[in-house]
Amino acid sequence: MDFQLTDDQRALRGGVRELLEGRFDGAALRDALDPDAPSLDRALWRELGDAGFFALRLPEEEGGVGLGLPEAVLAFEEAGRVLLPGPLVATFLAARDVAGAARGEVVVTAVSGGLVPWMDEADVVRGDASDVSGAVPLRSVDPLTPLHRVAGSESGAKAPEADLLIAAEQLGSAGRTCEMAVRYARERTQFGQAIGAFQAVKHLCAQMLVRAEVARGAVYAAAVTGDVLDIAGAKLLADDAAVRNARDCLQVHGGMGFTWEADVHLHLKRAWVRAGLGQSARDAEEGLAAAL
CATH class of the missing domain: 1.10.540.10 (Acyl-CoA dehydrogenase/oxidase, N-terminal domain)
Incomplete structure (x- = not known):
């Protein structure tokens, strides 16, 4: 396929x-x-x-x-x-x-x-x-x-398509923060060289790319199949990629990433909010586990 x-x-x-x-x-x-x-x-x-x-x-x-x-x-x-x-x-x-x-x-x-x-x-x-x-x-x-x-609505009707579109937004944020981290690692210098030359920074950027691409495969596949379980898995992976990539992007930026002038913190905050919308991680995990 x-x-x-x-x-x-x-x-x-x-x-x-x-x-x-x-x-x-x-x-x-x-x-x-x-x-x-x-x-x-x-x-x-x-x-x-x-x-x-x-x-x-x-x-x-x-x-x-x-x-x-x-x-x-x-x-x-x-x-x-x-x-x-x-x-x-x-x-x-x-x-x-x-x-x-x-x-x-x-x-x-x-x-x-x-x-x-x-x-x-x-x-x-x-x-x-x-x-x-x-x-x-x-x-x-x-x-x-x-x-x-809204009190008492956490377990309301499921909306798989909404979950998938939220996952797509999370995927876009995860990809963007990965790009931001790589660009900053190339531009920021310490000890006479770009910080991207340091092994610890390389590993962070590589892990961010892997998370984003794994989430991308899951989100795109779920969009093709439309399967409820595929969508649940895609949102789990996309939520994780968006939150963890934003955190790692902050780490690459160092103190600069925590300032109001940087956009990194905005991606992290939006990722936290999106992760709280739609199907919860716990419900998705329980549904996937029950289907195995």
Whole structure:
């Protein structure tokens, strides 16, 4: 079986990356952290809708792009690379059911693992109204992901496609922090040579690459099969890769990585939040173990 990307898939990934790099670059990420900035960039949301981001899986006769789950995974991987904020997964999955979601005119969020991201900024909250009526705000570790907690919803209905798209975002972050660590290891010098020449740094970067590529194989395969257990395994591996790669990237950067000016800590914080969304690691592990 050939898991290589097709030319069309490569073009899609390149197009999404070009759009996001042009519209949400490092400067835009920093601007989004400004407490005086709008909580959610509605103009960017509509641009994503105009570009077909939310309508990727809608049939062409319904105004969509007519692509499949593998292509959606590629798009969400690119969103994860740049830490694009907002309830992307919920809006994407609501494109067929909620009027305006596919065009980016309506922001949709959903209860996920007992948490509701971007609840105050969303136009629609998916799920039973009684589930969110008692939601309480949390102080989110990620400054770009406001959260509410809903009591008693941690074991709610499973959403495998949501888990897979979250895993794709985690994969994008894991790949990005690996690239950041390698670049810094080449540029930063100590004792007259790049720190990437030191064995300890080489090992860290190599381990990061292995984690990202193992997660990539699992996420891409799950996108092809759509199997619930494959998706559970993919999210486990992607969550682990995103969190551990961000930590190792911090280690490579040394003290610089812990400063507010560096982007590394933002990847770690987002990875922690995403790992808490959707199916929990414990539930995924129990499901996989029971199937063996």
